[in-house]
Amino acid sequence: MIMITNRQSVRQICKDVVNNLLSSFSGDMFAFAMGLMLLDETGLALSFGLSMVITPIVNLVGFVPIGNLVDQQPHKRLMIIFSLVRLLALLGYALVITKFTGRAKILPTIIFLVINAWATTVNTTAYTAAVQELVNAQHIQSLQSLTQAAATFASLFAPVVATVLYDWIGFEGFILLEFAANVGAFLLLLSMKFFDNTPTLTTNPGPRSRYKQFLSGTNFIRQNKFLLLIVSLAILINFFYAALTVGLPYAVIQVDHYGKAALAFLNTLIAVGLCIGNLSLNFLPKIKRLSPILLVNTIVLGISYMALFTVLVLKLSRPLFYGLGGLVMFLIGLTLAFLNTPLMVYFQEHVPKNLLGRVAVTFTTAVQTSMPLGALLFSSLFQLPHSQWLFLGCGGCIIAVAVAFSKSAILSEHDLS
Secondary structure (H helix, E strand, O other): OOOOOHHHHHHHHHHHHHHHHHHHHHHHHHHHHHHHHHHHHHOOHHHHOHHHHHHHHHHHHHHHHHHHHHHHOOHHHHHHHHHHHHHHHHHHHHHHHOOOOHHHHHHHHHHHHHHHHHHHHHHHHHHHHHHHHHOOHHHHHHHHHHHHHHHHHHHHHHHHHHHHHHHHHHHHHHHHHHHHHHHHHHHHHHHOOOOOOOOOOOOOOOHHHHHHHHHHHHHHHHHOHHHHHHHHHHHHHHHHHHHHHHHHHHHHHHHOOOOHHHHHHHHHHHHHHHHHHHHHHHHOOOOOOHHHHHHHHHHHHHHHHHHHHHHHHOOOOHHHHHHHHHHHHHHHHHHHHHHHHHHHHHHHHHOOHHHHHHHHHHHHHHHHHHHHHHHHHHHHHOOOOOOOHHHHHHHHHHHHHHHHHHHHHHHHHHHHO
């Protein structure tokens, strides 16, 4: 195993954070501008939800070959190839989108989103499997927290900037910006050093053997009780997070009539909480025990849902709603940061390198699939009278899950140690 020095780790972190900030900021602006373009051209409410529908489907169809591919190929080579695939797809989309009008624009957009989802999933999975090739063990937590903070910063400001620029440069301008940003991110990727960048699967088996190889990743999750518990917990949290994504706009605008500005403010506060939480993790000591962190923050998340219910049903004055609602959303964002980043660090430290690709893509697919399912359910439930009570119910369910998992999680954490 090649030893990576602290100096090399810090240099890699700097490059990776800049790469992540550049690609995330441009990607989020591009996605928002695409939603605006489709909404203008088609008038369909699905305009901003196409990616949410397409990405989980692509991951579900492709998670077996993607998992094996990531563990069979050098990660840097794989990321270079699929970054080029995305650039070519973006170029092709730019050339054809202007030839379609109205609702016909949905067809080339769907084709692009399918290719983009495939390339992005491969790159994300390869990156997750390659973290140990970029930094040493002492810097994994810093790398994960800072890259997450960069992505959150992008999600916080990208829609605002995209809204301002959309009327000025149009959607075609955003395609050019996205292409230029991806070229910059690609050059940064080329400059990064991947230590010990060798494939963990060296054979090229037939279809049946490929499936068996992939099952070794899912079997690793099933055979390690603590890992199975935290994957299940992540799926459930993501499922209930859909209630916040779907229900908060409806409750704030349609039920309580606080308006779009209030909703934007609350969404901003959750992003601020995520960003500050991830930045603070960079300065905290290395987390040695994951189960107390996950359980405490899951309970706090459940309490925050209940507090949000209270804020929504009390019919507060606008200033008080902004203050208390903003505080609750900030706490939710902070809590999510302390749930997501330590979990990814734990994956890096306790899943064998030769299984990381398959384990990571299984985890990502399971978690991403739970959100559309939650969105479908809660979209129907929030149409019912007094739907704010759903936040109280979701908060109670989250706390119950944390309590139910607590004893088993604490006792089984040593399984991967």
